[in-house]
Structure formats: structure tokens, C-alpha cells
Amino acid sequence: MLKDRSRRGYDRLGKEAGVSGSSLHRYCSGLSVPADYRVVHAFAKVCGASAEELRELHRLWALADTDRDAPATAAKDNPEPEPGPELEPVPVPEAHEPAVPAQESPGPEDVTPLEITPDETGKSRRSQVPEKWSSRFAILAAVVVVVLVAGFVWMPDWSSDDASPAAGDRLLYSGACKSVSMGQHDECVREVQTLLARAKGKLAVDGDFGPETLRRLTAFQVLAGLPATNVVDDATKKALYAQKVTMTTWSPAKVEKRVREVFVEDPDTAVAIARCTSFLDPLYVLPNTNGSRNWGVFQISDARLRELDGTPLRAFDPDWNIKAAHRLWSARHDFHDWPSCEAALKDKAKDKAKS
Template identity: 40%
Template structure:
């Protein structure tokens, strides 16, 4: 059975964590009976985000998450091939006479403080991921710290996309003159490492010095970089994605989050969307042709609350569950489709409302589209993020079947 491998892995994670079905259910907003069916192989989670929530709570490593993704993908493919009506029903139908047009992805700077990392190979790495959100492993160093690693592939900290204010914070407290000088030297050294990292990644790939400055195009990292790999070449890829603005931890492990950020980059760069860093994708990354910068999470949350006046807390919780409030989140569906943006709008829903993945990666468009569906149908569609206990706030359907009014630049 395609579900056996996934069920075994989930059962092992649950047993290792020592958590009961009830506790896992409450903390992941999944009913304990549903989790029990997943662990028995009786049904397949509707999307990998559901598996991710269980795995994160149970302490799965980056490598284990990669294997979980492979098992879930195989199980989902097998479930899709079964006759209609077999197995667990998928997510609630996403429908509505919604049409939309919106502006392209809006750009907003993401200011996050982080730690500066360096490796023995001289390759800087970076991330702007907030603590506990969007990380594939827990190896990120604390804000403002200076981290060193013995090799390119080791879990390091975050670097050049982070603000240098994290380094400047070393001297924020009153300390004796001697200690101040030591901290000042440490801060200057950190800035020097930061500058070297930036210079290494920003050197033009067509320059004569690109042989040593573009490891994904020359030298030891010329082969495609794909899901499941754990090495220094993955660290370089993650660093380039972070340079483009992605919120990602540079840990040298190519898991589902790295694949999602790479997928978003490929789509925005008008490249074949494969989730694999092939030659064309690596050249585009080095050239910086498709920025991934978008709204920071606090701006996303504030906008959701402003739009979902009927149920602001519930809307924020659903978006946090689906995407961690990440406007550039892309996750796979169970049938070769993908889910996009803040509310993880599916390819099917986008086709029904006349939208595109590019529009769905615009946080304003995404939030407005989700709100229109909420006003029309009274729910958020996919029930996997509904709370296990408590009452879910429902919106009254729009009068006479009309959707909520929209303004300029919002889906219509």
C-alpha cells in the first residue's frame, strides 16, 4: 500500500515524541481521529502542510521531513489513482463565481536581524526566517551572534539579508571599557565576514572571476540540486534564495520549504517550474532576475485583520496554519497541483476565479480572494486548519449571491 511507509513514519514520530493523539490534535488543529487514521494508513493527508505540522511538533529532523515528503507524495499519487469515493475525502470544494485581476507581486523590504555565519570554504549563507517559522531545521543562531562552522554543509546561522543592526546590538548594554573594545572588535569582524559573503554571492556570473564566485555554475556544484540532498551545494542554493529575498534557513538540507521557495522563484522568473535547481535556474539565481521579497509577517497579519472584519482572529489563525503568514509560500497538492501564497490558494480555485499563481503570490490579491470566498461560502474551504474544539466563526453568504465589494487592484 502506498500509505504504509507514510503511516509507519508518522507512527514512529508520534511514539518518539511521547505525545498522545489528543495532544497532537490540539496543537496541530487536526482531530485526533484523523491523525489516528493517518498513522494506521487508512487515509492520506490532503496536503503536505498537514504532515509538516505533525512532523514539526514531533521533532522531525530535516532529513526525516524530506523522507516524509517523498512518502506523502507517493501515497497521495496512489490515492488519486483509486476509484472515485475511495479513501478519505479531500478538502472541501473550493467554488464560487469569483473573477479577479490584480497587480503583480508587491515588493516590501523584510528587515530581520540574524546571525552572521561563515564556513571553511569561504561561502557566506543567509536567512531572514523568524524563529520557529518556515525553518527546515533548528540550526539557526541567535539574533546578533557571530557563528562559525567547520564546513559549507553544516548548519549555520543567517547572514547578508539580515540587518547589520543585529551585530551593532552587541554594544547596546553598558559594559566596562575593556569588554567594550572586545565587543567592538567582534562587531567589526562580523561586518567584515558579512561583506565578504555579500561580495561572493553578488559577483557577476559572467565575470572572469565567476569560476570561483559562482559555485552553482562551476566547480563542484554543477549537477542539479534537488529534494533530499544534504550538502554544501544546497547551502549555496539556499543562500542565493535568501539573497533574492526568500525567508529561508540556510542549513544545507534540501527539504520541502527549500523546494517551495525555489518553485516560487522559477515561476516568477518565467522558468520551467520543476522544483529542481537546474542550469537555467542557477543562472537566473546568480543574475538575481526574480526577487522573492514580499510583505513581512506582521504586515500580512495586520492586513488580514483589516480585511476580515467579520472574523479577524480566525482568519489569521487559518493563514498561520496554512502558510505561517508567508506571502511567498508554495506547497504541493496531492495530485500534481500546487497551493500558493498567504491562504494557499489551490490551482483549482485559481482556475475557477480566473486568477493566476503570480496574482496569488501578491499578498493583497491573495487576502482579498480568500475574503471573497469567505463572504460567499461562509468558510475558508479547506477544513484541515479548522480548530478541533470551539466554534468556528462563519460569515453570512453575500446577499443575493453577490460577493463582497472590492476596490481598485482587488479581485473582482
């Protein structure tokens, strides 16, 4: 739809978005999914997508990316069984010998019941049980013991005040919400969204775990000092209910003002770049399929953070993020670290000049 609306060919759009025309054709035709969302974002920007369309496009890409990884995940979770030991071949009887039928697993009627017989002292004792059945009974007993022990160990400890589901006010601790992650649509997701909203996170409470919820969850985990796992694990549930983390941050107007103050050399372009990458949202996060992420106002990547001696938590500080972006700009006095947005801005400037 975006491509048709732009009235431009794949080659031109690909050049402006920083991707080959043939790759762009495969993406738009649904033949493959881009490995990095930034390609999709750049394509949408050069097509003039609105902020709402960009959000919807990110949601669709995330779902497609999840579906693409599903077969690999299933294979990982269900590996092929390892080959067992080789069995010795059963000798084939001679022609004059009657063939002995192959042994089959005994059914209930084939099991010889245990008999109680007196021994030479007059005391009762159990009759001899074949060795193979003794081992099977032992294995069965061991399995029962393991299951019972595991059941007691696995039972959640509701004695803690922080994890008590008393009065049903902590839905995430119920059996229905053991795992909450991308792609879910239920009351467990709605509970997570409600708790994120109470922490001053800006998101819709609709029960749909999409990219918007994932971004806010990731930001919350970082602000809470937790690993950004992309799922609502036990530590995250505890932090959400504790309500000790606030996601309050700068407004877009304050972000723009600070960008202009720092990028005195080219404030208009800097603001346009920041708006392109994060909509001037200091807690904006974009995940990449290689496991890396981009953080904050100027979407500084994990690799750049390491170079700048930064962390995701520092990247969520808008003042630090803006100054760090200016350090990157100072290397060449251009915005080469944001090629997709820069290309879109240059294209718009050309169109404006022609008009």
C-alpha cells in the same frame, strides 16, 4: 510522538484531522505515506505541534514521499528492453552426421587480419572482408563518430558572460552541480541557498535541500517567470546568478493587519486560518504528490486559482491572496475551503470552553 503526546485515540484524532482512524493508524505506524501533505499538517495541528515541529514533519514527509516514488522513477528511467526479432531455429543434425558446434562470438584471436595484396594492375588492395565483419566495422565506426560529435555538441558554451565560471565564482556551472534537487546535501545546495538568501529569500544556508529550500526555490522560479520545476535547471541557475529577482514581501505583522481589514466579519478566525496554513508567509508553497500546489497566505490551490482567474504569481501578492480568500469565504460565509485548520480551531475552542 505527536499522537502519544496528544493522549487521544486514532479515531478521535482522525475525525478532527479529517481522515479515517484506520488510515491515521497506518500513517503513524509507518505502513504507508499520505499522498497529500495536508493530511499530515492537519494531524500535527490537532496534536498541538509547534511551528518548528510542523517544519520538521514536512521535511520528513517530503523525504518519505520521494523514497516512495523512487522505484517507479527507476522503472520509468530503465524500461524493459523491447523483444528483438525471432531467430530461425537451428536444424538438429541427423544421428549419422557430425554435429556442428554452435558459432560463438569471435575473440581477438579469431579475427582474420586484413591483408594487402596486389591486384591485376599491380596496385595494392585489401583482401576481401567477410560481409558480416564489414557491417560490424561500419557500425563501430558510426558509434565512434556519434560519440565524438556528441562530445563536441555537449561541451558547455562558456563564452557567454551570463554562464562563465571564471575564477570559480559560479559553482552551479561546474560538472559537480549538473542537477540540484530535493534530498541532496552538498556544496551545490549550499550555493543555491546562498543565492536565494541574496535574493532576500528566508531560509537556512545549511547545504540540505529539504522542504524549506524547495519552497523558496519554487517561489523564486515563479517570481522569475520560470516554470516551477522543483529542480535547479539551467534557466534557474542563470536567474539566480543574475540577481534581478527579489523575494522581499510583507512581514507577518503587515499580513495579519491586512487580513483583519478584509475579513471584517470574523477577523480573529481568518488570522488563525492564515497562520495555520502559511505562518502568515506570502511566499509559502506546499506541493502535493498529484503535481498540484497551494500558494501564498491562504494556500489557495491550483484548482481554486483557475476559478478565481489567478496564477501562482498573483497568489504571491498578499493583498490579492487575502481578497481572493475572502471571495471564497463569502460563498458560504464560513471557512470550508480550509477544513483541516477550521477543524483544529473548533477543537481548540471546545477545549477552551471546557476548561
